[in-house]
Amino acid sequence: MLEKKAIDYEKAVLIGVINKDQNDAKVKEYLDELEFLTYTAGGEVTQRFTQRIEVPNPKTYIGSGKMEEVQRYVKENEIGSVIFDDELSPAQQNNIEKILKCKILDRTSLILDIFAQRAKTSYARTQVELAQYEYLLPRLTGLWTHLERQRGGIGMRGPGETEIETDRRIVRDRIALLKKKLSKIDRQMETQRGNRGALVRVALVGYTNVGKSTLMNVISKSDVFAENKLFATLDTTVRKVVIGNLPFLLSDTVGFIRKLPTQLVESFKSTLDEVREADLLLHVVDISHPNFEEHIASVNQILDEIKSADKKTIMVFNKIDQYEAEVIEDDDLVTEKTKAHFTIEEWKKTWFSKIGDRALFISALNKENLDEFRKRVYDEVRDIHVTRFPYNNFLYPEHLDQY
Structure with a gap:
């Protein structure tokens, strides 16, 4: 039997705040997601800290008492990174770093770091590098002393590793160069999209880690990388798919997430063009x-x-094999029934009913209800194609025995 390779996870602490915009339950949910992001980046969360504060401290984000509590824990447990759920200002990041004497990250820098790990192609690496530089530019002052003290680990991948680029002017020149490079690639990709001919374009969109790549593999019989981690897919994958006798293009796009850094939205503009141009x-x-x-x-x-919210959309509710409703015992007269107790059938009677036949329930992993899924996609693609090419109707029989 092969020995499992031990993974050296970096110890990390998470910090979130409770205010009028996010209550205790919401903060717990955000920190759960932040912990998954930390795990994806190669970290192990050993402690969470939350504070009820209406307005973040302009110097240290959290109050002095809570900061002392965090400081003690970091020192006693040899913590490598402290990660905040909200974006910190350059001044806050610098001040907190001086107090805690370890790496300080926020949600934005953590997501950028994960993207740096996941970027495989030259284009994806260029996109991530641009986003990193734009994020790091106002933070250059405190960054290099930070790097002199500790290198490597979460948040230290990519452009932050080269001390030679401490000069802001050089960094701005680098940003301009990257934008020029991306602009050239964007034009090439636009030409490639134009060369795909008249095929109908279908794009998979959704939150990160919902199973888009798994579904892509099942439909297109391809081998797109899929993993139970956030942002497993960065590069858009396009495959020609044939259902029945009807060919179309299917693209798998980068997963979305709450508080997605604006730098990434901008630098991944061309990747998102696959969504914009989808039928x-x-x-x-x-x-x-x-x-x-x-x-x-x-x-x-x-x-x-x-500007893609008005596109024709089918809602594909995946992972029905993993869905479990909370059960209320017959003798429980206290617990109030909430959405957490809904079965899938009960969900279908809620706002789902307004979607009608534009809602599908599948398990891509276990291949449940995929025949219904293929039929629905076939019908939609056929309608688009017939509208575009009304003289080709003879290609589509009214009833197909097999999809």
Whole structure:
């Protein structure tokens, strides 16, 4: 039997704040996601700290008493990174670093670090590098002393590793060069998209880790990398798929997330162009996640930002095999029934009913209900194709025995 390779996780602490915009339950949910992000980046969360504070401290984000509590824990437990759930200002990051004497990250820098790990192609690396530089530019003052003290680990990948670029002017020149490089690649990709001919384009969109890549593999019979970690997919993958006798292009795009850094939205503009130019969106949702409704809202918000919210969309509720409703015992007269207790059938009677046949329930991993899924996608793609090419109707029989 092969020995499992030990993974050396870096010890990390998470910090969140409770205020009028996010209550205790919301902060717990955000920190749960932040912990998953930390794990994806190679960290192990040993402690969480939360503080009820209406207005963040302009110098240290959290109050002095809480900061002392964090400081004691960091020192006693040899913590490598302290990660805040909200974006810190350059001054806050610098001040906190002087107090805690360890790496200080926020959600934005953590996501950028994960993207730096996941970027495999030259194009993805260029996109991530641009986003990193734009994030780091106002933080250069405190960054290099930080690097002299400790190198490597979470948040230390990419452009932050070269001390030679301490000069702001050089960094700005680098940003300009990267933008020029991306602009050239964008034009090339636009030409490639134009050369795909008249095929209908379908794009998979959704929150990160909802199973888009797994679904892509099942439909296209390809081998797109899929893993139970956040942002497993960065590069857009496009495959030609044939259902029945009808070919179309299917693209798997980068997963969305709450508080997605604006730097990434901008630098991944061309990747998101696959969504903008799609004829049909398959919005994949992890229905087994307790907060899937908020994930839907987050995705819809980003779709709105990239002017794609009005596209024809099918909601694909994935992971039905993992869905479990909380059970209320017959003799429990106290517990009030909430959405957490809904079965999938009960969910279908809520706002789901307004979607009608534009909602599908599948398990991509276990291949449940995929025949219904293929038929629905076929019908939608056929309608788009017939509308675009009304003289080719003879290609599509009214009834197909097999999809």
